[in-house]
Structure formats: C-alpha cells, structure tokens
Amino acid sequence: MILLQVQQVARYFGADTLFENIQLEVQDTDRIALVGRNGAGKSTLLKMIAGEEEPDAGKIVKGKEITIGYLAQNTGLHSEKNIWDEMLEVFEQVLLMEEKLRQLEIALGDEQVLNNPALYEKTLATYDQLQHDYHASNGFGYEAEIRSVLHGFRFYEADYQKKVKELSGGQKTRLALAKLLLAKKDLLILDEPTNHLDIDTLAWLENYLTTYQGALLIVSHDRYFLDKVVTQVYEISRQKMTHFVGNYSKYLVQKAANLEQEWKEFEKQQTEIAKLEDFVNRNLVRASTTKRAQSRRKKLEKMERLDRPQGDEKSAHFMFQAEKSSGNVVLAVEDATIGYGQQALSSAIQLDIRKQEAIALVGPNGIGKSTLLKSITGELPFIKGSASLGANVAIGYYDQEQAHLVSNKSVLAELWDAHPTTPEKDIRSILGSFLFSGDDVEKLVSSLSGGEKARLALAKLAMDQDNFLILDEPTNHLDIDSKEVLENALIDYDGTILFVSHDRYFINRIATSIVELSEDGSKLYLGDYDYYLEKKLEEKELLELKLQEENKDQAPAQKNKVHHQINKEQQKLIRQLTRKIEGIEAELATVEADIEAAEVELTKPEIFGNHLLVQELNDTLSALNQRYEALMNDWEQYSMELESL
Template identity: 65%
Template sequence: MILLQANQIARLFGDEVLFENMQLEVQDRSRIALVGRNGAGKSTLLKILAGIEEPDKGTISKTKDLTMGYLDQHTGLESTKTIWEEMLTVFEPIQKMEKRLRQLESQIADEQIQADEKRYQQVLVEYDRLQHEFNDLNGYGYESEIKSVLHGFRFEEDYLDHLISNLSGGQKTRLALAKLLLEKPDLLILDEPTNHLDIETLSWLENYLKNYRGALLMVSHDRYFLDKIVEEVYEISRRKMSHYKGNYSRYLDQKAERLEREWKEYEKQQVEISKLEDFVARNLVRASTTKRAQSRRKQLEKMDRIERPQGDEKSAHFLFGIERQSGREVLEVEDAAVGYNQTVLCEPIDFQIRKQEAIALVGPNGVGKSTLLKSIIGDIPFVKGKSKVGHHVSIGYYDQEQANLNSQQSVLEELWSEHRTTSEKDIRTVLGSFLFSGEDVKKTIPLLSGGEKARVALAKLSMNRDNFLILDEPTNHLDIDSKEVLENALIDYEGTLLFVSHDRYFINRIATSVLELSETGGKLYHGNYDYYLEKKLEEEQLKELLNEETDEVVEVKTETKKNFELDKQKQKEKRTLERQVEQLEKELHEMEEAIESIQKEMELPANLEDHEALQKLNETLTSSFKQQEDLLNQWEEVSLALEEF
C-alpha cells in the first residue's frame, strides 16, 4: 500500500532552483535512503515530505490517518520532565485504559452492581473489550519496552530519573529518537539519525530498524548503516532526482552502469548525427542528391537528441603532505588515566605508535576518546601517567567542534593568517581543491555550514604538512563523497595517524590497528575494523566456552572421586595443555627475536634512506606484530584452560 507520494516537488529561492520535479513514493514497508551532496536539498525535501514546510511547486498526497515521525539532525528532546516521565507520555492512552480497567475490576467486585444483572453484563462486556485492546497494545509490557529502547541508546535504569533539561545535546538527540521509536509511527523520517551514536549503539539501532513494522525514509552519511537498512535509494543530483533499487552499494554499481550506458547511447547517436550532417553538407547543393540531402536534414530536425551525460558533480581533491620524516617511535602513552578533575574515565592506557601506523580509537560515548587526544596534545592533563612524543614529530590536530576556527575571519583569512608568506593565489588554489572558489572564500566562518567548516579545518591541516595527524571525528558533517576523498588522502598520507571515528567503513579503510577504550582500560588490536570485530567475537565465544568448561570441570572433579579412569583422562588433557603452553612460549620467544631483528634492520642508515625497502620492512613488521598478537591470544586461551586443572 502506498503511504505517501511526492509529485513534481520543487524548492525555489527567487530565481535560483534548489531542486525541481521531485518524484518519490513510500510504500507501507519501504526502506528508503535519500542521498546527495551537502547542499543538494536533502534535509529541505525531508521537511516538505514531513509537512513541516510547504513546497513551492508540486503536491504531497498521503493515506488517511497516516502517522509520521520526523527527526531533525539538529534537534534534541526538550522537556522539564525526567527521562522516564517523558517516555511514559508516549503511552498515556494505554495508562488511561489501564486506569479504566482497574475501575471496572472494582465495579465487577461490587455487590450492588452484581445484583443488577443488566448493569453487570455491560461492565463485563466493556472489561472484556478493553482487556483485549490493552493486550494488543502491549499494555502489560510497555514499561519493559521503554527500558529496552533506552538501554539500546545507553540510558541505563539507574539514570532514568535524571532531568532531561540537564542532559547534553547529544543525549537529548538520542532521547528524541528513542521517543520516536516508542511512538511507532507508520512512516519514520530520519535526518542523520546516526549522529551522536557510538558504534555499539549504531549496531543496536540497525537491528531495531531492520525489524521496524512501519516505513523508513532517511538521510545518512554512514555507508555501513545504509547497506544494512535500506532497500531503495533516491539520489538528488544537479537539482534532479533518480531512483535505484537495492542498498547503497548496489546503488553505486547501478549508477556507474547507467552512466556507462548513457555514454554509449550518446556516442552512438553522435556518430549518426555526424554522418547525417556530413551527407547534408556534401549533397545539398548537388541537383542529383538534393532531395536525399533534404530528407536527411528533416531526419536531423526530428531527431530526439540525447543530452551529453553528466558525470559526478565536482568533488574536493586534496592530499596531506609532510614537511619532514619523523623518527620510528612517534608516540608512547604509559600507564595513563584520562578524565576531568580527578574523575577517571578510562585506565590504564598503554600503547605505542610507530611511524606510518594508523590507529583508530573506539569505545562507548563518554569513555574518554576525545579526552585522550586532548591529553596527548596537552590541552587536558592526564589524571595520571604520561605520553612521550618521538624525535622530529610534528602534530596536526583536527577538532570535531572546529573550535580552532576564528569566528571573525573569512575563509581566505583563516588560512592566510597562519601562512603570511604564501601568496593569495596559492591560498586560493588550496581552497579551490576543498571546493571554495570565487566569492565563497570571502564568507565568514559563522556563515558556513557544518560541512564547509569541516573542509576549512581540513584545508588548514593540509597546509601545515605535519607528520603526525591526530583527528577527532574527521568525517562528521562530511557527505559520503567528501568522506571518500578524505579516506583516499589519508590512505596516501606518508605520516602517522591517530583518530577517533564512529564511521565503521572509514575505520576499516584507514586503520592498521584499533585501540578499544573501556572503563577497564585500553586494549590494542593489530588489524582493521573487520579484524577487530572478529577478535571481539572470538573473545566472547572463548568466554562462553570457558564458562561451560568451568562447569564441566566441577562435574568432572566430583565424578573423579568415583571413577579413576576419568581422573587419568583429565591428567592426560592437562599434560597436553602444558605441552601446548610450552610450545607457544617457545614460538613467542622466537617471534620477539624476529621483531627485534626487523626493528634493528629498519634503523640501518641504508634502509632509512630507501623508502621502498623501509616500506617492505614495515609491512613485515606489521605482519609479525599480528602473528605475535595471535600467538599471545592462543597462549592466553590455553593458559586459562590449564588453570582450570
């Protein structure tokens, strides 16, 4: 069933067209993504579809009694109530029904009403009807439903009596989404729902939305999220709309296939046009061929000419260079604790970063990821412990809040003020690569969108040519195309990276290691995001296995008293584990020697000057670290199993 249709929708600003002829259809179980560059009009179109704004042209038709929920990317839940009280307002009709049921139960027990057979039957009929309706509306489980959704958004039960007015902006946004999910509208319209969500919450939301009973229409720049949720994509590009079936990855494939097909059709027609025009030019003035030439000319005039296919819109294109090479050891954080005013968010944190590594920081919101970055650059002191920066290391820092941008300056002045000896032409060239051209460079910082501010901050970073980049949520505010440009620039970067991101696709492409922060400290995984997930799954499975084995061992110990043969088998298993531990310790020792040998070889002057040789050695070293990590994990597993004996 069609819930909503948009017909020939347009948004105009005077003579300027933001978009026009928008056609969109939402079915009762649709899973739709709206994609396009920043500034293409995605959020504006969502507001028109949600009924918040009126279109300049076109109509919106929808089914009778359609319920819609809309989440603005910049809006949080405002309320004077506590979290629990506000969520309960969603279920006020059920609460009134529950109150009426209690009243009817009291009447059923009333002897006077029982004596009046007609009245008594009326009460029983109403009670039976309400009870069925109450049950259908999950009247007996709505409180559990509230707690489940709030838990998914990381609001635990002991936090539910907090006043919403005292919460952070990110928490209010999460609550606004939680309330929308509890309301269960027929059509859920979400503008950047993944903002302010950590990776664990993102995974929970994905699973929830996959099973959502209504229709979904959303804007998101998270590719993992879109691939898991959506089944069709509407793209706004060059003020027009195109429709594709499938998830985001399938949309990219279809878009490329369509463009290739359009080029072939265009080029085929151009060859035909060229032949016809050539025939007309050569034969029109000749008496014997004039009629045929005139026929060809009429054929040309009647031809429905294919427009030249337009490829992707203009993209940013930039690189991060370095002024000079750093030493091999870039950063060491030792026995550190991070937090504010002696309140510890995470400890202990111990890790090293070597040249050309790229480490992603992951963990739940509030665990101290951004705080750790600020402690490393000296903005916030460590609660305890320290960090040590290596030789010839120059740090470039990207702040997710763009607090280092001067609100009094224009885009041009923002870069020029830090590079006075650089010509205006060169500054404009740099800004042009970040999509600032012409009069755009004269805009003041406060007038810029979030995406534009992000591009200014990245432009400043590229000009500094630092060899160690520390990035706090660099993909925030960037559209998917800009993210891909940033990813490619960082992949080609010859320096070292330490970054925080909730974008799983971005982490997977960039990271060589993942550092997970939790309340119990930091743990390093040598590999990309997929590897990190695999190891986390193995750890969970091992934990479950060890718990099962613990129970089994207790049972075996009891039985051993009765059965000597079982005791012999147990001793045999113990000896096997002891031999495995011994072998793994031998392999670990050999691996440590191999790693030390590679590191010494990398320090040789001949290799330091040979980039290709150094790169190969670094790849070998990275592989060795991964093997060492695998051996350590195996040793821990076997040692834990041995301890049970």
C-alpha cells in the same frame, strides 16, 4: 500498501530553483534513504513530507489514517517531566485502559452488579474485550519495552527520574528518538538520526530499525548505517530526483553503471551525428546525391539529441603529503592514565604506533578518546604516564570543535597568515580545491557553516604537510561526497594516522588497526572495523562457552583452570543473574498458564450463576496479571544487566 506519494513537488527561492519535479513513493514496509550534497534540499523535502512546510508546486498525497513520526536534525525533547514519565506519554491509551480495567474489576465485585445477571454479563463482556485490547496494546509489557529502548540509547534505571530539561543537547536528541520509536508510527522520517550516537548505540539502532514494523525515510551521512538499514535510495542532484534499488553500496555501483551507459549512448550518438553531418556537407550540392543528403539532413533535424552526461557535481579535490619522513617509531604511550584533574577516565593505556600505520581509536562516549588525543598533543596533561614521539615526527592535529580557527579572520586570512610566504594566488588555488572560490574566501570564519569550517580546517592541515596526523572526528559536518574525497586523500597519504571517528564506513576504509579504549586501558586489534567486530563476537562467544562449561558438574580445580582469566566477581554476578532470569522465566510460564485457565473458566456458562466464584476468579485474575507485569519488569531489568556484562 502505499502510505504516501510525492508528486511533481518543487521548492523555489525567487528565481532560483532548489529542486523541482520530485517524485517519490513510500509503501508500508519501505526502507528509503534520501541522499545528496549538503544544500541539495534533503531536509526541506523531509519537512514537506512531514507536513511542516508546503511545496511551491506539486502535492504530497497521504493516506487518511497514516501516522507519521518526524525527527528533525539536532532536535531534542523539551519537557518539565522526568525521563520515565516522558516515555509513559506514548502509552497514554494503555494507561487509560489499565485504569478502566481496575474500575471494572471493582464493579464485578460489587453486590449490585453481582445480583443483576444481565448487568453482570454486560460488565464482564466489556471487561473481556478491554482485557483483549490491553493485551494487544502490550499492556503487560509496555514498561519492559520502555526500559529496553531507553537501555539501547544508554539511559539506565538511575537516570529515569532525571528531568528532561536538565539533560545535554545530545541526550535530549537521543531521548526524542527513543520516544519516537516507542510510538510505532506507520512512517518514521528521520533526519540525521545517527548524530550524538556512539558506535554501540548505532549498532543497537540498526538492529531495531531492521525489525521496525512501519516504513522508514532517512537522511544520514553514515554510510555504514545506510548499508545496514535501507533497501532503496533516492538521490537529489541538480534539482532532480533519481531512484535506485538496493542499499547505499549498491546505489554507488548502479550510479556508476548508469553514468557509464549514458556516456556510451552519448558517444554513439555523437559518432552517428558526425557521420550524417559529414555526408550532408559533402553531398548536398551534388546532383546525383542531393536527395540522399536531404534525407539525412531531415534525420538530423528530427533526432532527439542526448545531453552530455554531467557526472558528479563539483567536488573538493585535495591531498595530504608529508614534507619529510619520520622514523619507524612514531608514538609510544606507556601505562598512561587520562582524565581531568584527578578524575580518571581510562588507565593502563599502551600505544605503539609505527610509520605509515592508520590507527582508529574506538570506545563508548565519555571514555576519553578525545582526551587521549589532547594529552598526546600536549593540550592536556596525563594524570599518569607519558607519550614520547619518534625521530622527526611532526604532528598535524584536527580538532573536532575547530577551536584553532580564528573567528574574526576571513577564510583567506586564516590560511594565508599561517603560511605568509606562500603567494596569494597559490593560497586561493588551495582554497578553491576545498570548494572556497570567488567571494567565499572573504567570508568571516565565524559565519561559516559546520561543513565549511571542517573543509577550512582540513585545508590548513593539508598546507602544513606534517607526517603524523591526529584526527578527532574529521568526518563530522561533511557530506558523503566530501567524506569520500577525505578518505581517498588519507589512503594516498604517505604518513601515519591516529584518529577517532564514529563513522564505521570511514574506519573500514582507513584503519589498518583498531585500538579499543575502556576504563581498564587499551586493547589492539590488527585489522579494520569489520575484523574488530568479528573478534569481539568471538570473544563474547568464548566467554559464553566458558560460562556454559562452568554450569557443568566440574571439580573446583577444573573450574578454576577454565576460568582463571575471568574476573571472579563478574563470574559470580553473571551466575546470579542467569539463575534469577531462569527462575523468572519458569514462573512466567506458570503465571501465563494460570491466566489462560482463569480466562477460560470465566467464559463457562455454569460460572455465571455463581457470583462468589466469579468474584473469586476475577480477584485471582487481577492478582495474576499484576504478578505477570512485575515478573516481566524484573526479567527485562536482569536481562539488560546481564547483557551489559
């Protein structure tokens, strides 16, 4: 079923065109990515589709009953409520049904209703229908659903009573997305939904969206995320829209194939045109061949000439090159503890980085990845331990906050002051390769966008020619094309790299090894990000296998031998949670059967005449439903606790 159509839509700014003749169709199960350079108009088009802006030309046609959820870029919730009450707003109709059910249960026990068979049957029929609607609206599971989604976005039981207004900007954005997912709109429009999400949360969101019942329209610079979620790509480039079928990787392949085919057709036509023109020029004045020459000239005049394929738009082009080579040992960190003051974030950290390695540092938000980089560069002291550099190591540090850029300088001065002996034309040439040209170089740093500041910081890094690059979220604020340019430059770099990134596609292309940071220290995985995921899955399966073995009747000595590497307290907690969940599941099955039996009894004609039995059954059913809801809440809580171990 078609949910929405974008027909010949355009946006103009005076005489300038942002885009025009845009065509897009969304069906009820579509997963669509909207891609294009920064400034191509992606967010503007999303706002038009969401109804927040009107197009300058064309129209957007929507189904009358279609519901749309829209998450703008870096938009968070603004509310005086606590987190739990804010999420309950989504289920307002369910809560109203819940209250109405309680009222009907009281009415079914009232003497006046019991003594009036017609009124009783009418009330009972209303109750049955409302209970059916309540079931269909997930009335017995909505609280568990809220907990599940909040848990996915890293909000836990202890957070539920926190006021929304007291949360950070990133937390408010995550909460806005959580509320939008719970609302289950027909079409979700998400503008950069992966901002402020750590890798584990990204993985959870990907899994959630792949099973989402409605349609998705997404703008994201996270290529790994797009590969996992979308099945169609619409590209805005040079004011036009092009449609591709497949995920992001398939879109790249199709785009390259289309461009190659366009060149073949263009070159074939150019060859034909050259032959025709040559024949006309040589034979038009000769009496014997004039007619044939005139015929070919008419063919030339009627020919619909193909435009020269334009390929990609102007891209940054740069490289990183080390001025001098380092020794084989680049960095050693021994038994280090990092944090602020005496507040430790991670301890027992070990790093041994060798020449030309590219190490990705991963771990949950707040674990201290950026803190570790700052400690290595000397910006923050280690609480314990130390870092030592190898021979001839020169560090180039990219700070994700660009704190080292001077805000009151111009772009030109920012780079030239760092390299005063370099001629101005060379500085301008380097800035041009990072897409700063003409009057752009006179802009103040303070006026630059996030993407422009990122490119300027990378330009300074390239100019320094250090042999050990330490990069903290270098792909933040970059569009996809700039990310790919950066990736290619780092792949060709002859030095050593230590970096933090949430961009899993970027990690996969750059990293030779992964270091996972946790509260208990660091762990090395010798491979790219996909290899790291495989090893993590193997570790989880091994742990589950050991736990299954523990449940068998084994001698204590055998159990100790199998589980000597697993923390005893964690084993105990896992066993307790597993037993609780199994007990709850068994009781849930019983309660469900009892509810079904009671509902069947209430429909029997012989029950209608016995008011006492009806009242007794309604009381029983009410108690069973309450017990079912409580059990579901307990099951969800224990399951989440077990999952986090």
